[in-house]
Amino acid sequence: MASEKTLRILVAKPGLDGHDRGAKVVARALRDAGFEVVYTGLHQTPKMIVSAAVDEDVDAVSLSVLSGAHMYLFPEVIKLLKEKGAQDIQVFGGGIIPDEDIPKLEKEGVAKIFTPGATLKEITSWVRENIRSTKEAG
Amino acid sequence: MADVKDLERQLAQWEEETLKPTLEKRPERQEHFSTISNHEIRRLYTPLDVSGLDYERDLGNPGEYPYTRGIHPTMYRGKLWTMRQFAGFGTAKDSNARYHYLLSQGQTGLSVAFHMPTIMGYDSDHDRSRGEVGKTGVSIDTLEDMETLFQGIPLDQVTTSMTINAPATILFSMYLAVAKKQGVSWDRIGGTTQNDILKEYIAQKSWIYPPKPSMRLITDMMSFAKDHVPRWNTISISGYHIREAGSTAVQELAFTLADGIGYVEAGIEAGMDVDDFAPRLSFFFNAHNDFFEEIAKYRAARRIWARIMKERFGAKNPKSMMCRFHTQTAGCSLTAQQPYNNVVRTAVQALAAVLGGTQSLHTNSLDETLALPTEETVRIALRTQQIIAQESGVAATADPFGGSYFVESLTDEMEAQALTYIENIDQMGGIIEAIEKGYPQKEIGNAAYLYQKQLETREKIIVGINEYIEENETPIETLTVDEEVEKIQIENVRRAKAKRDAGKVQKSLQKLEQAARGPDNLMPYILEAVESYASLGEICDVFRDAFGEYVDPKWL
Numbered sequence: 001m002a003s004e005k006t007l008r009i010l011v012a013k014p015g016l017d018g019h020d021r022g023a024k025v026v027a028r029a030l031r032d033a034g035f036e037v038v039y040t041g042l043h044q045t046p047k048m049i050v051s052a053a054v055d056e057d058v059d060a061v062s063l064s065v066l067s068g069a070h071m072y073l074f075p076e077v078i079k080l081l082k083e084k085g086a087q088d089i090q091v092f093g094g095g096i097i098p099d100e101d102i103p104k105l106e107k108e109g110v111a112k113i114f115t116p117g118a119t120l121k122e123i124t125s126w127v128r129e130n131i132r133s134t135k136e137a138g
Numbered sequence: 139m140a141d142v143k144d145l146e147r148q149l150a151q152w153e154e155e156t157l158k159p160t161l162e163k164r165p166e167r168q169e170h171f172s173t174i175s176n177h178e179i180r181r182l183y184t185p186l187d188v189s190g191l192d193y194e195r196d197l198g199n200p201g202e203y204p205y206t207r208g209i210h211p212t213m214y215r216g217k218l219w220t221m222r223q224f225a226g227f228g229t230a231k232d233s234n235a236r237y238h239y240l241l242s243q244g245q246t247g248l249s250v251a252f253h254m255p256t257i258m259g260y261d262s263d264h265d266r267s268r269g270e271v272g273k274t275g276v277s278i279d280t281l282e283d284m285e286t287l288f289q290g291i292p293l294d295q296v297t298t299s300m301t302i303n304a305p306a307t308i309l310f311s312m313y314l315a316v317a318k319k320q321g322v323s324w325d326r327i328g329g330t331t332q333n334d335i336l337k338e339y340i341a342q343k344s345w346i347y348p349p350k351p352s353m354r355l356i357t358d359m360m361s362f363a364k365d366h367v368p369r370w371n372t373i374s375i376s377g378y379h380i381r382e383a384g385s386t387a388v389q390e391l392a393f394t395l396a397d398g399i400g401y402v403e404a405g406i407e408a409g410m411d412v413d414d415f416a417p418r419l420s421f422f423f424n425a426h427n428d429f430f431e432e433i434a435k436y437r438a439a440r441r442i443w444a445r446i447m448k449e450r451f452g453a454k455n456p457k458s459m460m461c462r463f464h465t466q467t468a469g470c471s472l473t474a475q476q477p478y479n480n481v482v483r484t485a486v487q488a489l490a491a492v493l494g495g496t497q498s499l500h501t502n503s504l505d506e507t508l509a510l511p512t513e514e515t516v517r518i519a520l521r522t523q524q525i526i527a528q529e530s531g532v533a534a535t536a537d538p539f540g541g542s543y544f545v546e547s548l549t550d551e552m553e554a555q556a557l558t559y560i561e562n563i564d565q566m567g568g569i570i571e572a573i574e575k576g577y578p579q580k581e582i583g584n585a586a587y588l589y590q591k592q593l594e595t596r597e598k599i600i601v602g603i604n605e606y607i608e609e610n611e612t613p614i615e616t617l618t619v620d621e622e623v624e625k626i627q628i629e630n631v632r633r634a635k636a637k638r639d640a641g642k643v644q645k646s647l648q649k650l651e652q653a654a655r656g657p658d659n660l661m662p663y664i665l666e667a668v669e670s671y672a673s674l675g676e677i678c679d680v681f682r683d684a685f686g687e688y689v690d691p692k693w694l
Binding site for chain 2: 016
């Protein structure tokens, strides 16, 4: 039977900030929605996140940033994914991110930014509709 | 009080003759009413709900054991709470300007927010600090930054609260060094270091070292302060972050007091007498949306703490039994949508804190879900406190809700539930063991997830989020921290490192390393390192080598 491959999502907390309520709630919602979720834990550098994404063979990386460092952390993860030849792994995320920064992040290659007030349903539906397996050919 | 039997009969009669016909005509809006923490609230509270209450035993007059009605006999008639707005961003120079502004607006105490690299023990020029310098607080790398931060602010004329945990001994030492340079003796300075590492493992997750050496740093500071800085509050045992991480009100209450028990046990184990350090322990609670639940929480906290200190630890000094606390309104309750509504939320929360008898208060600004606050929004937040203090009349009497059937019942129920949590933790062997098992962390994670699901099913309502939604809102102006700050601060720290006496720094760090591996109190060694302009990152590196680092257990 040709079943749809279960998507694997890496939920990551980059940077020094430890406020992980959002990351954990989203991780649990993605898991409850039927995705396979890998959680990095806290205080991850972009480099650590990218090697986890490659090692765990995920289809997307979800970053949670509340510390104001999003303009550095999101582009850095995307840059390092490209360097590893893993640019097919999509990057999305959320946090305390001012509206005016969202178009800039999208230009840098971020697939989607969710801001405070986004519902779990919005997030899980978006993932279902927009994230494709990186191994479709196989 | 009328006879219980009489009251029961009257209540039954009321239910039959008055209530029933009303419910038949118009049923209630919901089948169940509960607090934001899912604590069931009954239709009516009567003397029957407080029939077991003994005034002297359970409440006491203000300023008397068990302090349920407040820790001061006159409460706000004698002195208003301290209005203390948490602030810090950019460089020390930027934040110094904000402090001068806040003091000129009638603020009565300072509260320092540090940026993430300082909180995590890295200098601004460290690789791990990229993108984070000055963003969520002020960047402090060496004593030079601390001197700038308090430029023109005599330390004997303000009290200062510092939200710093894993590196608290270092920032405290820098503060002491600044006082010395200003010619202010240490017995004349007052303030608080948060220095509460247990709630970091539980909730806010800004740890550096594993629990055991972290607790040693804390008891070293407690012991040093009792001898040299007697007016310093060495730990602010914090429920705030536990609540922000998604706990219920009872969990906030229980885990905070359990942390308090952990510190008292550690102090005693380190050889101190309980009454030597317990009077300098203070608390820090959240003020969330549910008005009465919050008031009951503060009242229960005072009663539980007083009894724990007296009965469990045999404290004799009444000051050891008093739960003195700071309160901050709930950041996590604020919405990015229709942000002006946050002024109203904050006012209601602040009112609960005052009616609950807080000693100091921070009110959040309306724009804090979007960015750090602007001067204008901070002023509105401060004015909110001033309006409550000067216009509302609530500061005229102690514990205005004492004796309320509802508030007393809720206080009792929250106390009982918190004690059950504390018993569970005791059975695990104490709070450190409970943390190692992930018990409080998982309880909080479950509560946070449940709450989010309740918002999505609209079982709970937040205005502007799942009800009364407005499309196409006009964005408000927010504060942005100039990206140049990172470059400026990297230059500052490099310049400071270049001009100091390198040999002196080396020597002080070597002595510190030796001391860290031995039993001595580390405070004098940290002070010496700080005064030689060793940086925060360098000192933390010494401890990282000696103590190891704590790694997130990654529980979901």
